[in-house]
Amino acid sequence: MGYKFHTDQTIEEPFFREMAGQFGGKDTGKKVQGHQAYLVKCPCCKRKKAIFGMSKHRNTFILLCPVDICTNRGGTVLHDIIKNYGDKSIQKRWSEARWQTTYTDNGWKGIKNRVPYEDRRPKDKSFKQKMDLKTETSFIKMTCESPDLGCRPTDPSQLS
Numbered sequence: 001m002g003y004k005f006h007t008d009q010t011i012e013e014p015f016f017r018e019m020a021g022q023f024g025g026k027d028t029g030k031k032v033q034g035h036q037a038y039l040v041k042c043p044c045c046k047r048k049k050a051i052f053g054m055s056k057h058r059n060t061f062i063l064l065c066p067v068d069i070c071t072n073r074g075g076t077v078l079h080d081i082i083k084n085y086g087d088k089s090i091q092k093r094w095s096e097a098r099w100q101t102t103y104t105d106n107g108w109k110g111i112k113n114r115v116p117y118e119d120r121r122p123k124d125k126s127f128k129q130k131m132d133l134k135t136e137t138s139f140i141k142m143t144c145e146s147p148d149l150g151c152r153p154t155d156p157s158q159l160s
């Protein structure tokens with residue numbers, strides 16, 4: 001069993017939208033490299049002047065801030081945006097989405113037959129629900145509330 005690194009724009013787009021939502025992204029109405037571009041509140045300097053969209057040269061999404069003193073001025077790629085400003089949930093999903101297992105037994109066929117991220121999501125959820133059921137139940141007993149309440153990342157589909 002091993003892991004193989006794989007990423008493309010289809011995998012990255014939902015994460016891009018989710019982070020854009022976290023930064024209060026407003027659709028600029030312009031497409032950059034075939035993708036929506038958002039005007040966002042820069043997570044570093046907090047000015048509502050940063051542009052979040054597809055980079056022409058780096059083949060990934062990038063956040064560009066026009067403010068001189070800002071660390072995002074030269075452009076920060078989506079990976080670093082998630083690493084620096086994302087919560088644990090998105091960081092985990094990000095790494096799972098881009099690192100594919102190359103395990104060939106019990107149904108895993110490796111990278112060639114991988115299903116798109118969107119299609120895989122509900123299955124992941126039910127699998128996770130099964131796995132977490134015990135932990136979750138004891139957690140609910142302890143706190144009298146569902147661990148699903150509270151802070152959740154913005155649903156990327158609500159942005160479109």
Ligand SMILES: [Zn+2]
Nearest residue numbers: 042045065070
């Ligand atoms: Zn900035």
